[in-house]
Amino acid sequence: MLVSGGELLLRARREGYAVGAFNIQNLEGLWAVTGAAVEERSPVIVAISPGAIRYGGLRLLATAVRTVAEDLPVPLALHLDHGEDLETVSRCLEAGFTSVMIDGSHLPFQENVALTRKAVELAHQKGVSVEGELGRLAGMEEKSVEEREALLTDPAQAEEFVRLTGVDALAVSIGTSHGAYKFKGEPRLDFERLKLVRERVEVPLVLHGASSVPPWAVEKASRYGAQLPGAKGIPEEHLKRAISLGIAKVNIDTDLRLAFTATVREVLATSPGEFDPRKILGPAREAMKEVVREKMRLFGSSGRAVG
Ligand code: TD3
Ligand code: ZN
Numbered sequence: 001m002l003v004s005g006g007e008l009l010l011r012a013r014r015e016g017y018a019v020g021a022f023n024i025q026n027l028e029g030l031w032a033v034t035g036a037a038v039e040e041r042s043p044v045i046v047a048i049s050p051g052a053i054r055y056g057g058l059r060l061l062a063t064a065v066r067t068v069a070e071d072l073p074v075p076l077a078l079h080l081d082h083g084e085d086l087e088t089v090s091r092c093l094e095a096g097f098t099s100v101m102i103d104g105s106h107l108p109f110q111e112n113v114a115l116t117r118k119a120v121e122l123a124h125q126k127g128v129s130v131e132g133e134l135g136r137l138a139g140m141e142e143k144s145v146e147e148r149e150a151l152l153t154d155p156a157q158a159e160e161f162v163r164l165t166g167v168d169a170l171a172v173s174i175g176t177s178h179g180a181y182k183f184k185g186e187p188r189l190d191f192e193r194l195k196l197v198r199e200r201v202e203v204p205l206v207l208h209g210a211s212s213v214p215p216w217a218v219e220k221a222s223r224y225g226a227q228l229p230g231a232k233g234i235p236e237e238h239l240k241r242a243i244s245l246g247i248a249k250v251n252i253d254t255d256l257r258l259a260f261t262a263t264v265r266e267v268l269a270t271s272p273g274e275f276d277p278r279k280i281l282g283p284a285r286e287a288m289k290e291v292v293r294e295k296m297r298l299f300g301s302s303g304r305a306v307g
Pocket of ligand 2: 208
């Protein structure tokens with residue numbers, strides 16, 4: 001069933017687990033993510049970014065997700081990831097999203113507050129919850145202490161941001177970044193900062209850039225010709241710790257892309273006579289589904305859809 005994003009996260013926060021938000025761009029992704037949720041009996045957030053909207057079309061993607069959600073035996077929230085402006089937010093509200101993110105993290109504090117507050121006004125009129133972001137996601141290596149401080153979420157500012165905007169969830173910057181190259185050296189997250197934010201902020205917290213970039217996926221893709229030197233993500237233990245410290249939503253995109261692409265490469269390389277898209281994309285979406293299932297178990301959302 002289609003549910004409000006806010007409700008999913010409040011329950012996760014209360015019970016101490018996290019709901020995965022998995023990005024999709026097409027039907028393969030939708031099948032993989034919802035298939036995993038059913039098999040794990042897990043609540044799930046299907047995330048669609050502005051890039052995905054440009055690729056797949058807003059109405060078509062939204063209709064597909066809502067149609068699947070109707071008959072789904074587990075709760076699903078349809079979420080706009082990294083909404084860039086109020087027009088995108090409005091279009092998604094119109095299309096039946098049950099959760100939206102407005103990302104003003106690149107703006108000066110007051111401008112981020114103003115933009116986010118407007119998104120909250122629009123969305124709350126329709127009973128839709130809003131995620132805002134404070135602090136910027138960026139590689140933290142080769143940065144001075146001052147530069148890091150400027151990028152990571154400030155706990156006192158976070159408290160003020162939530163109070164001034166009325167957001168239902170807050171994305172924080174504690175050292176993660178998007179993509180497959182998150183660290184050059186040892187993976188490090190600022191857990192102390194997360195604790196301080198948690199002490200001051202009541203609403204559920206969100207971790208972006210949370211893919212683990214598992215070695216098996218990088219190796220499999222590389223075996224069949226991919227070139228991903230230095231790819232590195234967030235260790236699973238770090239994610240568990242972040243969830244124990246109050247993260248209630250974890251965003252995953254890169255790991256799904258890697259699993260999908262590694263499998264497409266494998267099929268093409270090992271079955272050169274194959275040209276039926278179903279025989280190529282079928283195994284790929286199956287691999288993607290297995291990754292989503294593992295995330296659900298790691299985040300503690302497996303089995304939460306019942307009782
Ligand atoms: O918001 N997202 C998904 C879009 C980013 C493009 O990769 C995330 O925070 C996912 O982060 P990750 O670690 O999967 O790249
Ligand atoms: Zn993100």
